[in-house]
Amino acid sequence: MRYRLTTAAFAAGVVFGAAGSASATDLEVTHWWTSGGEAAAVAELAKAFDATGNKWVDGAIAGSGDIARPIMIGRITGGDPMGATQFNHGRQAEELVQAGLMRDFTELAEKEGWTKFIHPKSLLDGCTLDGKIYCVPVNIHSQQWLWLSNKAFADAGVAVPKNWDEFVAAAPALEKAGIVPLAIGQQPWQTTLAFQVILVALAGPETFQKIFGDKDATLAAGPEMAKVFAAADQARAMSAKSNVQEWNQATSMVINGKAGGQIMGDWAQGEFQVAGQVAGKDYTCLPGLGVNEIISTGGDAFYFPKQTDPEKAKAQEALASVMLSPATQVAFNLKKGSLPVRGDVDLNAANDCMKKGLEILAKGNIIPAPDQLMSADGVTQVNDLFVEFFANKELSAADAQKRFAEIIAAAD
Structure with missing residues (x-):
């Protein structure tokens, strides 16, 4: 599947498919996109839906998905369902589907040929249960990125790193200049994300797949993973003075040159864009920490x-139809910093970092996201472990690895 870097799709307009409703209908849409970049992206979805003659009623829930999902699930199971709701790709809504609470969109998907243009195939597979399609993937977000402040490294008198080892080596110079080497917020998923990115970069995608996909506890407890936990220990030390809560606050530290870098998904690009920063000039991006150029298809x-x-x-x-239209896919994803799920759309306006992601995707250097491989309960246990690991310096890398292997052994 190739991405055409032309301007044709912008002029193509919105293709509605089933969107020809005779009367305007209000539809509440719940999500957890509340940062500056996220809000700009949501506005594109709302604008496209309103153009169908219906009305997007925004149901934003402040905080992360960890906060929002229980509220969303509670409303659905409690008999007060919204019109549509965001989840991540994977198994987060599996029990709701099994309980018969979610709508089956197989007929619409077949009518519009979703299988022909949604790429990679795993995105639609993640929406499929017992052969039926229950969700609409709207983007590809990869967490495999290290974002670097060019200003911070200039102020510290060192070159912008090209990989993880150079980044670690530059940490003392950053600290001497009063700059936090690595910004990480205190939301539980952020520390887990950092660990997972380090795992893929240093141990490789095969190790990641065997641990999260095959639940290989022996590998999780072995010497290869010991190296990953040692690197996570370095990340813990470099982020000790980060002292922020939200992920976008950590991104702001990088934008303002108060932090050297941040391990974060490509949604961080939305914040750089809102701040008026230019990829390659004001900030640098290293997919796969500059070691393994892999992206996850979450x-x-x-x-x-x-x-x-x-x-x-x-x-x-x-709404389902318009979310997948070429024009909406372009407008939304350019604001969100993510990659479109369509392989036939215009991305002429993509910045240098997004183009790197597109090149990696085109090569097929992809892995599934942990949410696509492990149950929500297993992911929560891993999150809890790394919250403790980053907060408690008394918890050694060796002891954390032992507990991690135990979680993997019991995971489904």
Whole structure:
């Protein structure tokens, strides 16, 4: 699947498919996109949906997905479903689908040929249960990135690193200049994300797949992973003075030159864009920490709880269709910093970092996201472990690795 870097799709307009509803219908859409870059991206989805004659009713929930998901699930199971709701690709909504609470979009998917243009195939597979399609993937978000402040390294008098080892080596110079080497927020998923990125970069995608996919506890406890935990220990030391909570606050530290770098998903690009920073000039991006140029095919998808109102059901179809239209895919993902799920759209306006991601995707150097391989309970246990590891210096890398291997052994 190739991405055409032309301008044609911008002029193509929005293709609705099932969007021709006769009357305007309000549809509440819940999500956890509240940072500056995220809000700009959501506005593109809302604008495209409103153009169908319906009305996007924004149901943003402040905080991370860890905070928002229980609220969303509680409303759906409690009989107060929204029109559509965000989840990440993978197994997060699996129990809701099994309980018969989510709408089946197989008919619309077949009518519009989703299997022909959604790429990679694993994105739609993550929406499929027992042969039926229950969600709409809207982007590909990879967490495999190290974002670097060019200003911070200039102020410290050292060259911008080209890989993880150079970044670690530059940490003393950054600290001497009063700059935090590595910015990490205190949200539970951020420390897990950093660990997972380090794992793929230093141990390779095969090790990642065997541990999170095959649940290989022996490998998780072995010497190869000991090197990963040693690097995570370095990350812990470099981020000790980060002292921020939200991921976008950590990104702001990089934007302002108060931190040398941040291990974060490509959604950070939205924050750089809102701040008016230019990739390659103001900041540098290293996919796979500059070691293993791999991207994960996680991201965001929308599920549609079943409705008793037939007009809302029609509006759901309109929203599902418009989210996948070429024009919406371009407008949304350029603002979000993510890659589109379509392989046939215009990305002429993509910045240098997004183009790096597109090149990696085109080569097929991809891995699934942990949410696509492990149950929500297993992911939560891993999150809890790394929150403790980064907060408690008394927890050694060796002891953390032992506990990690135990979680993997019991995971489903």
